[in-house]
Amino acid sequence: MSVKNSHLYGQASQWWDQALQWRERHIKENTFVLIMALVVGACSALAAYLLKACIGGIKLLVTDVLIKDGNTFWYLLTPMIGIALASLFVHYIVRDDISHGITRILYAISQRKSIIKLHNTWSSIAGSALTIGFGGSVGAEAPIVLTGAAIGSNIAKTFRMNQKTMMLMIGCGAAGAIGGIFKAPIAGFVFTLEVLMMDLTMASVAPLMIASVTSTAITYIILGTDAMFSQQMIEDFAVSRVPWYILLGLLCGLVSLYFTRATTRLETWFKANIRSVGVKIIVGGTMLGLLIYLFPPLYGEGYDIIAGLINGDPLSAYGSSPWVRWGQEGWMIIVYFVLIILLKVVASVATNGGGGVGGIFAPTLFTGAIVGFVFARILNTTGMSLPEANLALVGMAGLMSGVMHAPLTGIFLIAEMTGGYHLFMPLMIVSVMSYVLIMVFEPHSIYARRLAQKGELLTHNKDRSVLRLMHLASVLEKDLQTVPPEMELGELVKVIAKSRRNIFPVTDGQGRLKGVLLLDEVRNIMFQPRLYKRFKVGELMTSPAAVLDEQMPMEKVMEKFEDTGAWNLPVTDNEGRYLGMVSKSKIFSTYREVLVDFSDE
Numbered sequence: 001m002s003v004k005n006s007h008l009y010g011q012a013s014q015w016w017d018q019a020l021q022w023r024e025r026h027i028k029e030n031t032f033v034l035i036m037a038l039v040v041g042a043c044s045a046l047a048a049y050l051l052k053a054c055i056g057g058i059k060l061l062v063t064d065v066l067i068k069d070g071n072t073f074w075y076l077l078t079p080m081i082g083i084a085l086a087s088l089f090v091h092y093i094v095r096d097d098i099s100h101g102i103t104r105i106l107y108a109i110s111q112r113k114s115i116i117k118l119h120n121t122w123s124s125i126a127g128s129a130l131t132i133g134f135g136g137s138v139g140a141e142a143p144i145v146l147t148g149a150a151i152g153s154n155i156a157k158t159f160r161m162n163q164k165t166m167m168l169m170i171g172c173g174a175a176g177a178i179g180g181i182f183k184a185p186i187a188g189f190v191f192t193l194e195v196l197m198m199d200l201t202m203a204s205v206a207p208l209m210i211a212s213v214t215s216t217a218i219t220y221i222i223l224g225t226d227a228m229f230s231q232q233m234i235e236d237f238a239v240s241r242v243p244w245y246i247l248l249g250l251l252c253g254l255v256s257l258y259f260t261r262a263t264t265r266l267e268t269w270f271k272a273n274i275r276s277v278g279v280k281i282i283v284g285g286t287m288l289g290l291l292i293y294l295f296p297p298l299y300g301e302g303y304d305i306i307a308g309l310i311n312g313d314p315l316s317a318y319g320s321s322p323w324v325r326w327g328q329e330g331w332m333i334i335v336y337f338v339l340i341i342l343l344k345v346v347a348s349v350a351t352n353g354g355g356g357v358g359g360i361f362a363p364t365l366f367t368g369a370i371v372g373f374v375f376a377r378i379l380n381t382t383g384m385s386l387p388e389a390n391l392a393l394v395g396m397a398g399l400m401s402g403v404m405h406a407p408l409t410g411i412f413l414i415a416e417m418t419g420g421y422h423l424f425m426p427l428m429i430v431s432v433m434s435y436v437l438i439m440v441f442e443p444h445s446i447y448a449r450r451l452a453q454k455g456e457l458l459t460h461n462k463d464r465s466v467l468r469l470m471h472l473a474s475v476l477e478k479d480l481q482t483v484p485p486e487m488e489l490g491e492l493v494k495v496i497a498k499s500r501r502n503i504f505p506v507t508d509g510q511g512r513l514k515g516v517l518l519l520d521e522v523r524n525i526m527f528q529p530r531l532y533k534r535f536k537v538g539e540l541m542t543s544p545a546a547v548l549d550e551q552m553p554m555e556k557v558m559e560k561f562e563d564t565g566a567w568n569l570p571v572t573d574n575e576g577r578y579l580g581m582v583s584k585s586k587i588f589s590t591y592r593e594v595l596v597d598f599s600d601e
Helices: 003-028 029-066 072-076 078-094 101-112 122-132 142-159 165-184 185-194 202-223 239-273 276-296 304-312 322-326 331-352 361-381 388-404 407-418 422-440 449-453 462-469 489-498 554-564 585-598
Strands: 502-509 512-519 568-572 578-583
Touching: 003 142, 029 142, 029 202, 072 078, 072 276, 078 122, 078 276, 078 489, 101 142, 101 361, 122 407, 142 165, 142 361, 165 185, 165 202, 165 407, 185 202, 185 388, 239 388, 239 422, 276 331, 304 361, 304 388, 331 361, 388 407, 388 422, 388 568, 407 554, 407 568, 489 502, 502 578, 512 568, 512 585, 554 568, 554 585, 578 585
Parallel strands: none
Antiparallel strands: 502 512, 568 578
């Protein structure tokens, strides 16, 4: 940095410090948090609109220029083009992993002190627009939620807010993103509580609602107040159909289980077997292109297919598919849609695994609508008379509840995005049944599964959440005097005389831990000078009850203390070098401080 630039930077920094001091003097903290929530909600709405506009513009370019006049062979190439552009953008420009947006938010909250990188405020928009605009079979919701969360995190960071407020602003950004992209303010609020697992307190309700309502209001101004899916075929709720809704809920739970496990295993396969960026693009793009050519509904987000199912036009899903020649009536349409249910997971993983950027929010809704439609169509072929539009609508809520472990989000989101408020009862039945069933097999949502396996996930269990907000380095005590194993008792007594601690780590010349020496073990001989030359530390030391690794999460640390009954345990690096000691008293003291801050309203 030149002297001139350094001077300008210093002036700007000084001016900003003064502005922050003025804010602290004249605007109360709670009031300023509400103002930030409004700003974050507005920015999230604009980001959601920008992403929709980019996706729509690219999609229009592709369909009007390439896929027109029956040139359906372009379905084989356009997805690969989108994946390639997105992959190269991420690899050479962003140079960071921006996939699995909601999982990255959960990780930032639990492991990065709610700090999300600045580039996430725009990089997910660009990457997902290229991916989805060219036909990637993923959704734009997870990228825009990451974008909103990044906006909230970076605004809070700019104003030097504490970790608790940064976490709240992340929630405001996520709520605003969902509220803006779906025109669903209640769903945005509930999504933050259920999926991001933030605690509901009086201090968090108002900011989250302000962000979500602000974002939705701005979206209304820009795009109008019409629901995302207009529906004319929805029938009123009938009590006689409750058993069928219960069965549909159980079916949605089973499909959710398939969706979660298939997605996880296919993603693992991609990561384990394909390392090269170019090979990933080719494999993912080829898989996706072939699937879209055979099953056009797998192209893009699939919201047009959902609209067709809700409004009684399932045949629009055939498009230019080769399946048209085999018939579109009777059991053939059922087989066609069942295959789409099974292959949607493959198409989504091929998109992301190939290097594309997108989420599974839209694929979940898409699959749920088809599950509901197929369930109704199968029963109707046996002589029943079930409203296919109703079951397609509630099927969306069922899949969302199962895959995301978010029944309230599923209920309110579907009601708000379709205007089907009179179907709250079936929405609740299907969502709850799906959620209850998948909880038997999968205790964590598709977003939280990997973090939970690593012990890096915040949950609504406050004790566990506080432990995961703590890090071993924050409770590490380094003021203990180390002693070598060859030190004689006489020298040890001199060390003890100057020390305020009653435990001494024993290390060799390379700093590796050999054991620990407890004051109680030498108390009976330390006042006998005739023994000073006779005993050495190596003979008096004992092995510690357990040794902690520097990367060990605090939950595991507490388990070690509980299992051993120890009060102090040493910490080493991966080569066995002594780093410090951890005591229960230090952990309890730090835990208390974090708990007070975490719970403070």
